[in-house]
Amino acid sequence: MAAAGKTADKTSRARLSAVIKSARDTMRKDAGLNGDLDRLPQLSWLLFLRAFDALEDSRELLEEDYRPAIDKPYRWRDWAGDPDLYGDALRDFVNGELLPYLKGNLEGATPRDAVLVDLFKDIHNRMLSGYLLGDLVRQLNEINFASSDDIHTMAYLYESILREVRDAAGDSGEFYTPRPVIRFAVKQSFLSLGESILDPACGTGGFLVESLEELVDRADSTEARQQLQRDLRGIEKKPLPYLLCMMNLILHGIDSPTIVRNNALVQMTSEYGPGSKVDVVLTNPPFGGEEEASILERFPKGVQTRETAWLFLVAILDKLKPGGRCAIVLPNGVLFGEGAGTRIKERLLRECDLHTIVRLPQGVFAPYTQIPANILFFEKTGPTKETWFYEIVPPDGRKGYSKTKPMRDDEFEECVKWWGDREREGREENERAWRVPVADITANGFNLDLTNPANGDDLIHRPPYELISDLVAIEREILGLLEKLAVNLEGLK
Template sequence: MTRTVDIVQKLWNLCNDLRDDGVTFHQYVTELTYLLFLKMAKETGQEEGRDGGINIPLQNRWDTLKAASAPDRLDHYRQTLLDLGKSPAPLVRMIYADASSFIRKPATLSKLVTDIDALDWYSAKEEGLGDLYEGLLAKNANEKKSGAGQYFTPRPLIDSIVAVMQPTSDDIIQDPAAGTGGFLIAAHHHITTHEDEYSWPETKQRAYYENAFHGMELVPDTQRLALMNLMLHGLANDPERSGIRLGDTLSSDHQKLPKATLILSNPPFGTKKGGGTPTRDDLTYVTSNKQFAFLQHIYRALKTHGRAAVILPDNVLFESGIGKQIRADLMDKCTLHTILRLPTGIFYAQGVKTNVLFFTRGTSDKGNTKEVWVYDLRANMPHFGKRTPFTREYFTEFETAYGPDPYGGPDALAARVDTGPEGRFRRFTREQIAERGDSLDISWLKDDSADQGDLPEPAQLAEEALTELAGAMEELRAILLELGEDQQALEEAGVLS
């Protein structure tokens, strides 16, 4: 993968050419996507629309853009964006929907086209164009100024979650907060690595590529990146039937997502924009807290025996009021069998402490959770960053402890080993959790990392304090509303702003 890494770095370095045009990192990746789509369509032989290709008109193709005279190239490029935004090919139309260029100088575009064309595309194709593009997205996510980390879940975490959930070609897989599509792509990679897709009947192949993967993303530019990502991994054959749709899962848009047998997701943190509640009217517990709203969507969207793995911050585990009711409802309707406490410092908001909840939808709506196993991968762990990269190897012992059953069935749970108060894996009965007020924020190991002088940066400590304050405010809002306080009065007072 060395050559792909080199190409990603060269593509990222081209961003320097756009700084004089006032282009941000995130705008740059979007701009680069417009150009890379044309170049990669040429490199993969899809631009003519043969064999399921994407059919780009001759006047809008890469070679035509490259051949345009330097003074006219920017005008030609802008017209190409407009033309492709009206394309009859669904994927092309979605990627270029409302597209406009941030580039202002013809010389800047000419340098980008020339430099992109000069890259080692033979090596990129050999190693995988999808991997190249994901490398670019990862670079964008790791650049704090880009603000894109919220859309990009670390790949080692995704790969570990997918490994224990064991997706198969028979699954209907959903991510209601899809970001750039990492979970869906990892699930696809797991399936095609463990199954021989060429042995599937033609009807199964068609069903798999047309109906197995479903996601929703709220932000148009992020959905654009996701569609490009899926296309380069072979998962955007029919984006009007499957793939990642543009929409708000916390609105009636959720109806576009089918019931799933497997849901993998990292929902956005925080409260709904403007402090409002979801506009969909089918959630039992109404809250402006997006994580609680997404959690309800996820366990409601699972088919019977469907399984889910969802990344959620600590406040979801301990908040009272509506939070406690939602946790109880989850444990009633599903077997919540495993919680993985994640290390700090692996997400864009360094102070946010996160967890993965693993659960399976029951056959009834009551009493499904009998016991919850908690794996603590947070205490006595390094502070991850550039000096200490976060890698898949840190999950090895967790994956072994989780066991071979992705559903967390009774036999699998009985085979697990409680490592005791000195170990990382503990079992807690439903009764013990009830005694804790249904709090799932369970820890027992003494964290000695602070005693070793490896303290977080001041910005991280400040962000952690803000996160805890936001959780306290959300709890206060819930209490005031439960006491019958007028919502409009609270908004005017700034409590619900």
């Protein structure tokens, strides 16, 4: 059965981009959509239904026991090209029939189909004009998915939409991980088929998609591919990133993404037993955030802290299997934090081999924050004996990053060469790499915010205006966090 709007030729990437641009121009005219944080979710769920219908088309041809995930008349092909559904009639159908069906009428279906119920439970049509909605649907109906290659093209374009959502979200205090950082963390985690991989702050799914792409070519059977899909797990608290993550993974070929929508600190501290443990954690948890008192009570008194990143680290230590490993992005403040932070770092070094800390350049998350960050790599294999530090520096002539000049993959190439194999054999100290015995770290109060000894006089050679500019940017950000903390404390009175 042909999907509505299909033509003989598949849609090129350029054509697809043009259609999406036209669709977004249409949405800008609707009074119900205010800014990209409204328009992009609206585009995303409609675009998802269009792409999902193409995937269903392929399933119908390939699977002998095929059963549609969406029944008539709610499939995209049934209503998107119906000339009688336009204007108010289309708006009323979407609001009164389609979305209620997707939110509840699939309950009791197979796990794959039930994904749709969970996906659409918080979706609303925000467009007020049924005529503009009709124009938008017909524009998206021009996209042609003639083969699985077109789904990959859709996934590629979807990544560009996700980047724009991340840009818009940055204004709300959410900072998404740059793709080069994700690729590096995944690559240096040396993933294997059969390992359970969790991102407890998965956002739009960057770490999970990269893990999938790292392993999918090794899965040479249907069973192996299905197991790989089950092994990729995520937790996401906020509805918009959750929606985009689910759609992103489905468009990357994962039929039933194992993504839980919940506060990860609640989810991870509610799961018990060996079956709840995982082999690998890859994540960039929110930092600078604060959790409510009921969340803190889930943790031992000695490590109760409102710093979200610290609580994630504790939960991850509990979540890893013996022998498990983790790559986690953390800000400098976590490395030198005292009080509960000191006790958490002491536990980390006692239970795990914190073998590598990669110090990222300032501005990796620019333009949203100038706070420097790091990637910590550790394995739950016993106490740390020594920790290697490696400093990533911007390319020659660059002092930092911006929205138009972000970090690039090749900036990690030297570190990858230095790293060695999975056992990290052959490492040597150089102008970017140094090692610190755990006894020195302990004697220094478990401070992990250690600078490169080769750069001892670096500050002397930097121009004063650069130093002042950096200090002003960081102080402004710290002031903003303190003001936020003061408001929250005032509310606790």
